[in-house]
Amino acid sequence: MKHEQKHNPPMKYGMAIDLDKCTGCGACMVACMSENNVPFKKDESNKLDSITWIRVFKLTNGKAYPDTDICYLPRPCQHCEGHDGHSPCVSVCPATATDYSRETGIVSQIYTRCFGCRYCMAACPYHARYFNWWDPVWPEGMEKYLSPNVSPRMRGVVEKCSFCFHRYQQAKNEAYLNGESRVSEEAYQTACTQACPAGAIVFGDLNNPEHRVHQIVRPDTKNGNKSRNPRAFRLLERTGTNTKVYYLSSREWVRRAGDNYLAHEKTGQVSKPHH
């Protein structure tokens, strides 16, 4: 049995979402739902229990007419790294249902281990995790469009964005067949990235200088992965969640909306992480 494998340097899959390009069209939301067998109910207007792995939020600058401005912000799971893989949700899961992979940077969610305590939902600062209060019901016939690459969930488990990891799994299969040791940038893209008509989402390996997302974000690994791009910011950056989804905006008020700034605090000033 061959066990001599080329160990590739660890990858850190992340996103750069350009809020100047995002139009709030919602294609990413439905692409994700369609790709990942996300269930739906008759009444989805209670947004606290509506399951959308990626959700587009509408921000406003709070100014009165006619100086009002709005901005849309798609929020997938941020795949927080924290400090060496201690994402808030991973740190609290009593069932080891969620885990951080140092090899890919992705926070996984395994439904068969989850017993629905929802501690992870309490821990997640981004409300990126969703609970199946009810068994999913697919209206007659619609179960035909379910993809075999993603496990449908039963009630009582938490689900969240997985950066379409099943696509990585399939891409890896193809890579093996073609004798490639790595999955290329084009071979593994999330459904939301692929669908976005504005090309606002860029996905790839933040560690790989050849990947577009790295070139846009230019993370400073010696400074908590803060982006060197002046337009970039991360959500609640100061909590130290060390997320992998970077947002870009040329509007100061949008960048400022990314964290709970006090009036006197400067935008983007992130204190050094505590150890």
Next chain:
Amino acid sequence: MKVDRRSFLSFVIGGAAGTALSPLPWKLMDDSSIWSQMWPWTPVPPDGEATYENSTCSLCPGGCGISVRKIDNRAVKIEGQPGHPVNDGGICILGLSGLQMLYGPTRIKAPMKRVGERGESKWQEISWDEATQILADKLTDIRNRGEAHTVAAISGSDSGTVPALLQRFLTAYGSPNFIRMPSGRDADELAVKTLFGEDGRTGYDVENADYILSFGSGLVDGWGSPVRMIAAASTWKDKNVTVVQVDPRLSNSAAKATRWLPINPGTEADLALGIAALIVANGAADSSAVSGFGVLKAELLAGYETGKVAQTTGIEAGAIVELAQGFARADRPLALCGRGKGQTATSLRETAAIYLLNALAGNINQDGGMWAIPEADYIQWPEVETDTIASAGLRQPRIDGAGAGKYANARYLLNRLSEGVNGSGPYPLQMLMVAGANPCHDLSDSAGFTGALAHIPFIVSFSSFQDETAAMADLLLPDHVYLERYEDVPVAAGLHQRVIGLSKPVVSPQFNTRHLGETLITTAKAMDAPMADAFPWDDYETCLEESLAEKWDALMEEGVWVETDIDPISDTIRVAGMNAPAIAAEGDESGFPLLLIPYDTLRISSRTVGDTPFMIKTVADTVIKGLDGFVEINPQTASDAGLKEGALATLTTPRGETRVRVHLFEGIKPGVIAMARGLGHTAYDDYLAGKGVNFNELIGPVEDPSCGHDVAWGIRAKLAKA
């Protein structure tokens, strides 16, 4: 031997020890945990071979190329087709939802005959043979009485082989009453004919413009070909393109623009003419592009002085001057017309005014400009040989009045059908067929239209879904869904090229449905000679292949045919419609102090197909909450009316009354309230029905005096705390 308590206990302990040392408890624990994780009702999607099949989406006029991922013979995901000339891999929220429509329970699964009262939706399933026979017999009956003209058909489109077959059907039959659903195309076609002198449409090279002046067009809200527009819009910032959005409301398009100019609703034409006046006054106009320039100049300067325009439109004079200067100085300025998704017509005055701006800017048929394109004419069928009955029928006036008298300039006036059938028309209608349209929900004054159907004894719907119009029908002959059929998809939608997409069956028909083209050919063949002769093809696929002729092989291979080398109609325009009165909203200000306008959003489908469960899930809880729909209102206006965020209110217009909740939004002009189009369905299923309010129940048509098109842009309203 004494079998007493001790022995029993030791038996039990022995049993316990043995059980613990046997696999039973451990295996049972493992099995129970597996059992509890795998309830039989949690689906396990079957695996299989993954393949991709390309086709063309036809859920909106945009014409995007799609790539459908299948597992064995099940379609599991719709994606945008990379490299496609229209959308290059991108896809919109509606396109992505196609599989919920294909596989969902709102499908009409077989031909149906109505039992019970109309509107009760009680059906009896019948065979296709029986259904076609019923239709053929009814038609023959009417025809033999010399009343062929009393049969009408409503169609979502009039281009492509299927609508052409429907038109041919009526022509051979002897009815002039082929009526297309109202849309921005009505205004565009009339403007092109009037201004450029020939039949055709406009196209816009938005990718290459450097100054875009949009008069309410939903640039990223679904105007034109939605994915193409969003893709173009995402490049504008980096290319320093100036985008000015003239809009009473901070739509997503306005938010993405460089500048938002909140205008008084309905005064876009005045603004356009005011800008034209300034451009002309500054000597910055391309006078060669407009015939009768001298007269035009005089009229503009006399009638559209900046101060006056400022007052009419509510936009500061200084801003109007900036606009005019910016537009004129830009290298490749472009003005766009058609509010929201462009599903309603703009008046000739407004359309002409905006096209005039393009002419004055010298961008007609230029890079980054507006193109005047003759219609694609690839369907070359032999002329229909009409018999006496048909000729007599075709000579009758149209039931909607289009093409004659004061409506001479209009081709289709569906907004006048209710009037036509309720007694004041030239004759009663005996049959109505509806294909690719849902007028009972989508037409302005939808309730009035639905009520008028009581005057039509026999209604046939070809809809694939149980929509509002199908609910009012007597006979259902369900068409395949687009993913199940071959069809040509000619794309207009603001493209400056001519594009024909090919829709291919990605899955075999899921139910007992039949291609509409097939139904028409079969029905015609079941009727007497003149009908059957006009349909010489064996089946629809033969018809399609013949019609596409030399393009067929390329289309089967590539899925799309693009013609870029087009001879535009003309580079110059003549002016028209300027002196027409402005279009006012119905209602008097004293009784109805507010202005209610509709808004379009990509998340809510407002034409033909209704939102799928996925799409409705993305709608915010400030648009729908439970079953309640919201109106957007400026906080100042709300406070004047004593309304707080989320409060229930009664919304009344001259046409209807309903209950709504209010959402306070700073991004809307005071005095103006806005409601999303596309909600308030009563048909479909519980995932959509009953949610929100149908805007079309609150508004009615306002006729453009030059042609009769419904050009209502809003209606006066009042809001009272409920």
Next chain:
Amino acid sequence: MGTLDKNAKEVMDDDAAQAADSKDGAGGFIILFFIIGFAASMVLGWVIFPKLLYSEKQQPFNFNHAMHVEEVDEGCESCHFFRDDGSFSGVPKLAQCIDCHEEPMGESEDEAIFVEQYVAMEREVPWLVYSRQPDCVFFSHAAHIIGAEMDCVTCHGNIGESTESRPYEYNRITNYSRDIWGKNIAGFKKHSWDRMKMDDCAQCHKEAGLIHTSSVQTGRDACFVCHK
């Protein structure tokens, strides 16, 4: 008082002696019942339980692997192959068998059933898959056959040499094949192909030195490597 006491003491002593006697005698019964209970539960757990737990189904018709392996050129791969996208074809679909079996090739009754009831009716054969794993499992054949250069037998046993399809024994509670837990009710295995639980995968990975430390929670492989 003295005599009464003495009598009482004697009685008590007697009782004690009797009790002691009977205890000694009854002790054997206690042990006996213990043994009976123990033996009964052992039999129940080791013999009766597996009989009750597993039910049996037959394949739709018999498939002779050995014969087919002789006829084809590439062994297992002729019918169980990688698709272009790297996924594994698994159990062959009708389309593949039809390449040869459009018409009956031999004279067996099983083939007759196949051609009449399945090929002619264009019906997929509902094969019962012994190695079917739960939906949460992602198993990559590519990683193992191409990446690790393993052979089919290691996990699937010598099925290629069988002339008959063995019955499909399945667990009544979980509905999975007996092959997953293994034939032995205690989970003891002799060959690598006797069991297919997660522990067996992990055991092999450990032996091959393949346990990575990417998982922050467990210090082993991250979950998404084998799950979905």
